[in-house]
Amino acid sequence: MITIKFYSLLRLLVKIEQVELELADVPISTVLEEAAKKVKTPFLHKLVQDGKLITGTIILINGRNIHHLDKLNSRVQDGDEIALFPPGGGG
Amino acid sequence: MSYTVTDARLLRINLTKKTIKVEKIEQELFRKFLGGRGLGSKYLIDEIDPKIDALSEANKLIFANGLLTGTFAPTGGRYMVVTKSPLTGTIASSNSGGFFGAEFRNTGFMMIIIEGKSAEPVYISINDEDVKIVDAKALWGLSTHETTDKLVEAFGVEGAKVACIGPAGENLSKIAAIMNDKHRAAGRSGVGAVMGSKNLKAIIVKGSRRVDIEQLEKFKEIVKVQNGMLKAHPVTGEGLPALGTKVLDNIINSNGLYPTRNFQSAIFSGVAEVCGEALVNKKYLQNNTACYGCVIACGREVALPNGLKGEGPEYESGWSLGADCGANDLIAITEANFLCNELGLDTISAGATIALAMELYEKGFIPKEDLEDMVEPRFGNSEAVVYYVKGMAYRETKLAAKMADGAYRLGKAYGHPELAMVVKKQELPAYDPRGVQGHGLQYATSNRGGCHVRGYMISPEILGVPEKLDPQALEGKPAWVKIFQDLTAVIDSAGLCLFSSFALGGDEYRDLINAVLNTELTTEETLKIGDRIWNLERQFNLAAGILPDQDTLPDRLLHEPLPDGPQKGCYSQLQKILPEYYQLRGWDEKGYIKTSTLKDLGLV
Numbered sequence: 001m002i003t004i005k006f007y008s009l010l011r012l013l014v015k016i017e018q019v020e021l022e023l024a025d026v027p028i029s030t031v032l033e034e035a036a037k038k039v040k041t042p043f044l045h046k047l048v049q050d051g052k053l054i055t056g057t058i059i060l061i062n063g064r065n066i067h068h069l070d071k072l073n074s075r076v077q078d079g080d081e082i083a084l085f086p087p088g089g090g091g
Numbered sequence: 092m093s094y095t096v097t098d099a100r101l102l103r104i105n106l107t108k109k110t111i112k113v114e115k116i117e118q119e120l121f122r123k124f125l126g127g128r129g130l131g132s133k134y135l136i137d138e139i140d141p142k143i144d145a146l147s148e149a150n151k152l153i154f155a156n157g158l159l160t161g162t163f164a165p166t167g168g169r170y171m172v173v174t175k176s177p178l179t180g181t182i183a184s185s186n187s188g189g190f191f192g193a194e195f196r197n198t199g200f201m202m203i204i205i206e207g208k209s210a211e212p213v214y215i216s217i218n219d220e221d222v223k224i225v226d227a228k229a230l231w232g233l234s235t236h237e238t239t240d241k242l243v244e245a246f247g248v249e250g251a252k253v254a255c256i257g258p259a260g261e262n263l264s265k266i267a268a269i270m271n272d273k274h275r276a277a278g279r280s281g282v283g284a285v286m287g288s289k290n291l292k293a294i295i296v297k298g299s300r301r302v303d304i305e306q307l308e309k310f311k312e313i314v315k316v317q318n319g320m321l322k323a324h325p326v327t328g329e330g331l332p333a334l335g336t337k338v339l340d341n342i343i344n345s346n347g348l349y350p351t352r353n354f355q356s357a358i359f360s361g362v363a364e365v366c367g368e369a370l371v372n373k374k375y376l377q378n379n380t381a382c383y384g385c386v387i388a389c390g391r392e393v394a395l396p397n398g399l400k401g402e403g404p405e406y407e408s409g410w411s412l413g414a415d416c417g418a419n420d421l422i423a424i425t426e427a428n429f430l431c432n433e434l435g436l437d438t439i440s441a442g443a444t445i446a447l448a449m450e451l452y453e454k455g456f457i458p459k460e461d462l463e464d465m466v467e468p469r470f471g472n473s474e475a476v477v478y479y480v481k482g483m484a485y486r487e488t489k490l491a492a493k494m495a496d497g498a499y500r501l502g503k504a505y506g507h508p509e510l511a512m513v514v515k516k517q518e519l520p521a522y523d524p525r526g527v528q529g530h531g532l533q534y535a536t537s538n539r540g541g542c543h544v545r546g547y548m549i550s551p552e553i554l555g556v557p558e559k560l561d562p563q564a565l566e567g568k569p570a571w572v573k574i575f576q577d578l579t580a581v582i583d584s585a586g587l588c589l590f591s592s593f594a595l596g597g598d599e600y601r602d603l604i605n606a607v608l609n610t611e612l613t614t615e616e617t618l619k620i621g622d623r624i625w626n627l628e629r630q631f632n633l634a635a636g637i638l639p640d641q642d643t644l645p646d647r648l649l650h651e652p653l654p655d656g657p658q659k660g661c662y663s664q665l666q667k668i669l670p671e672y673y674q675l676r677g678w679d680e681k682g683y684i685k686t687s688t689l690k691d692l693g694l695v
Contacts, residue, residue: 008333009329087324087330087556088326090335
């Protein structure tokens with residue numbers, strides 16, 4: 001089981017906090033596509049454009065940013081928790 | 092009536108002698124220091140001995156508009172308070188938005204330099220050229236909101252704007268803020284205490300003079316393009332308007348650097364209850380609000396179920412009064428934030444000081460009798476958070492009186508200054524530097540002590556803007572920190588909001604500055620102005636006796652690894668990157684500015 005948590009504008013957009021998927025040992029790109037099928041409101045365009053992460057998009061696998069793993073090819077295992085944030089900032 | 096940007100003059104008001112003078116500002120100073128933080132620092136350094144007691148009559152309090160404040164430049168409404176800080180002993184530059192700065196610029200005055208000390212409480216009234224020092228005995232003791240309402244009513248002209256102190260500033264709390272437009276704070280470094288020490292309760296401004304731009308058509312075109320960039324960028328066009336700065340709670344917590352219980356952990360179990368998303372979903376958020384000239388509109392207009400209304404909490408305030416104190420009651424946190432605004436306390440320092448009191452008390456370092464039967468400061472006790480905000484502002488109990496002077500002095504009073512999470516005696520904001528190495532370097536080298544807005548390295552290291560850096564990598568970080576610090580000094584001195592830099596870069600700020608100064612500065616030359624301002628502030632600090640050995644972090648962050656979260660086991664590796672930073676700055680290996688650097692920057 002993989003848990004995908006939606007934060008900030010995504011949460012306001014999809015109006016749910018998380019979904020769970022029965023997946024294991026797949027790239028994060030597959031997790032995102034499967035999550036998109038399970039959620040009514042389209043949300044992927046807030047994170048990825050033309051197959052690339054939008055500048056400022058934060059996708060964490062167990063708190064690790066996929067930028068420093070293998071980007072959209074980063075592997076996701078059973079039991080992992082994914083956090084999705086569209087670009088955000090403040091201070 | 093209008094005047095050109097650089098034709099502005101300054102007001103010199105001596106509260107001891109009750110004199111008011113108008114002076115010209117040399118044109119060359121705009122080219123070298125722009126305005127705001129840079130120009131104010133230049134005057135302060137030229138006019139006071141850095142070694143003076145910050146709360147003595149010898150200190151000066153400077154309200155300085157940025158070069159572009161009051162124009163229609165994007166986010167061009169910010170002003171700066173420059174003085175010697177009673178909290179840190181360093182130079183203090185506290186920045187604020189709202190509408191006060193722009194109205195103040197409309198009077199035709201670029202700066203007000205306040206000298207001396209009034210024998211009785213007074214306020215300063217400025218209506219274009221009509222400047223008066225007025226008795227304020229009836230206002231002394233009032234909250235910032237009551238003061239603002241009474242002054243505006245007495246002034247009798249619509250549109251007047253007020254900056255004032257609350258009881259915290261009057262009681263010389265070293266973490267007191269100056270509040271303008273009721274909800275906006277020149278918050279940090281105890282600038283409110285300096286105003287209180289001068290018996291100056293408030294400044295009210297109203298102006299009818301407009302800043303005239305020489306290259307108007309060009310400027311209009313630049314502003315149109317840049318406002319478009321701000322609206323189109325996902326951070327400034329979408330994230331900040333919808334969720335405000337509190338969009339960060341979950342981002343920072345999920346990355347494992349959300350300081351909890353006085354930096355004893357970096358993961359807060361109560362984040363779901365207090366985050367920006369909760370503020371929206373619980374329907375406390377009523378509207379987003381904008382400062383002068385801003386298309387971002389990140390302000391929070393909030394109404395609580397208990398009937399209280401106000402603005403905030405922002406990310407930093409919500410964190411300091413929440414997670415740092417282990418408190419997860421969003422209503423109490425927001426109420427404590429409103430109280431800070433009304434009593435005139437800096438929210439970051441107030442929350443961080445309460446968090447330290449909680450750790451000291453739980454560890455048995457504060458004797459119970461010092462509480463004088465008031466609420467026990469224990470982590471997670473939101474009632475204590477609300478009480479001690481008030482307690483500090485009025486110095487109500489033996490404990491609260493000590494807390495009113497900030498975390499370092501509180502820790503020292505009870506024998507444990509090492510537990511104060513401060514740099515140069517100023518409380519650290521809401522990012523644990525053990526999880527973000529460049530930001531740790533920026534904390535350690537900030538010219539006003541613990542501060543996140545002198546070079547916001549969270550942007551590249553965590554948010555991935557303008558590009559994503561590995562937060563634990565060391566290579567290249569000193570150069571990033573230097574550029575961010577220099578660019579921030581430019582933005583602050585131009586009178587613009589730092590948030591504009593999520594969408595705008597050095598080239599955009601250069602274009603705005605060139606259009607109003609009639610110059611042809613390159614981006615490199617623009618950044619060099621920031622470098623000059625940075626070194627000017629460093630010169631002040633060194634002369635004040637704040638030496639390079641204070642370019643450090645609390646022991647906890649240097650030696651105790653993060654206990655939990657995705658960055659478990661990490662700690663700040665400041666000492667590995669500080670030497671390269673000194674070198675890039677043109678300082679010697681001990682951190683003193685080389686004469687050749689001062690000459691290159693035109694500071695000798």
